[in-house]
Amino acid sequence: MSAAASATTLWPVLIAGVVAGYAVALPVGPVASYLVGLAARHPWRVGAAGALGIAVVDGGYALVTGLFGTLVAGLVQPVEEPLRIASAVVLLVLAARGALAAWRERTASGGDVRADPLTAPRAFARFVAITAINPGTVLFFAVVVTGGALLPDAATAGRTLVAAVFGIAAFLASASWQLALALGGTLLGRVLSGPRGRLGTALASSGLMVVLAVVMLLG
Template identity: 85%
Template sequence: MTSAAASPEALWPVLVAGLVAGYAVALPVGPVASYLVGLAARHPWRVGVAGALGIATVDGAYALVTGLFGTLVADHVRPVAGPLRIVSAGVLVLLAAHGALTAWRERTASDGETRADPLTAPRAFARFVAITAINPGTVLFFAVVVTGGALMPDTTAGGSSTVAAAVFGLAAFVASASWQLALALGGTLLGRVLSGPRGRLGTALASSTLMVVLAVVVLVG
């Protein structure tokens, strides 16, 4: 992208591209989104919000990095996409098992027992940053968008300006955050409706089952 791309008029297409790319990555409900909804249903609202922002932070960071170094990033990630996919699926299965086990322990605890919730908002943020960061599909998608010019006209890995990359990354973050926060809010409302021990166990088991199924899809896809 030439220096003229730094003008506000030239940055509008980049802003729109970032929003479109952010929603394109965020809207498909995969195992991470399923885990977010299930977790938000069983925890205070701030935990779900922190998890949603963790996902969006990684999406925005990957968009920024690929906006700056699109071709280089794609060349380095593509050879290890297979192992990363296996690791991602394995982590999601472990999280699904942990969520189901935790909910079962809550269900079988005595009525008089008070159980402190160990998951805080900072820990939720860090957890979702970690499980989102190991997904190779996200960074490869943004790399294709940038280097292929599918959504960013006149942008190449060698010529895109820092300002354009920053706008692209910020727009992708805003788009992803808006959708992830909507999912977290939906999970919180679901948790209020199904706030009893059986309801919370049911949402946990449903979320964990869906996560395992989607993890298998990630593994074989």
Template identity: 50%
Template sequence: MRAALVAGLLAGYGVAVPVGAVGAYLVSLTARTSLRTGACAALGVAAADGLYALLAALGGAGLAPLLEPLARPLRIGSALVLLALAARTAVTALRARRLTVAPVARTPPGPFRAFLTLLGITLLNPLTVLYFAALILGGGQGGSTSGPLGRAVFTGAVFAASASWQLLLASGGALLGRTLTGARGRLLTALGSAALVGWLALRLLLD
């Protein structure tokens, strides 16, 4: 079981640590809302990673040919969702900036909605399950994830690794939000994060 645990932790950090558009949006969301909301969003990302790890451990090589034809459409869908979120972030920030009395900005997402949003965005990325399938089959992890207990340990370790990293990103967003408490600081943070998320989403479309 130790091999399954180590393999899951390495796989979880391997897929979570590279900060892409989802990670940038997570930091931005936490800075604009609260650590509680950001933590729930972080757990949404980790839940998707854990689910894909379980699917890869259960399905193995059979998943790759099934998902490969869907990879490009789902990647485009994920990029479009992220572009829409980036645009909404920028528009909301600009509207709040123009309103000097009793701002009536859109209600920020609550914890449950943030969890579902980040879960959905992450599930739109089929490359995650392909990553786990390739790791298990081509990286020598097949033996460590054999059997129900080995698969459970591997999946739990992936979830724990991903959750710890995403929660770290959310904590950074919360600190950023406390630091930039002024109206101008929040405006610049929102616009900067919207630009970053939009750029990373465009890279998904162009790759």
């Protein structure tokens, strides 16, 4: 593949990756709601780690579907329903855990709500896990790749390069939005830094997650 051909091929792929990354990241779903609520109760580094965990999965799924779009879609579709139910159950568990932890901390401290001892690595791993079991993300990228003929007549090396560019672009787009959400959550936590405000953000986040999980179950 010549340099001119590479540029001609990769620029549309780069743009497609950015658009796809924002398209999958911008809707405020249960994971994004959980990220904002968590960032409001923890230091910035914890929220940022969670945001990057989401973006890593988005970028990884974009890369995999860029390489094996049709195959991935075929593998995921038969188990889409169990994965959707599993996602909803995980969100319900996290919502209950967050609400109970916030209430117990407030009661134990006599009104002084403290964040649970969640570290940045744990936040990263947690958001990788809850994002990875969402079948909608991988199916979305598979549709973009296969339906949009993103990789027409590519040789093996060319296909790998194109898929890598697509995945990196999707990661960067997703990361920029998720980090903005985490920053918003951190600023919200500073504004609502009193005991009632911090408890309120925890309960509001958990409540929204429950609603979204129920919507997923009713699907």
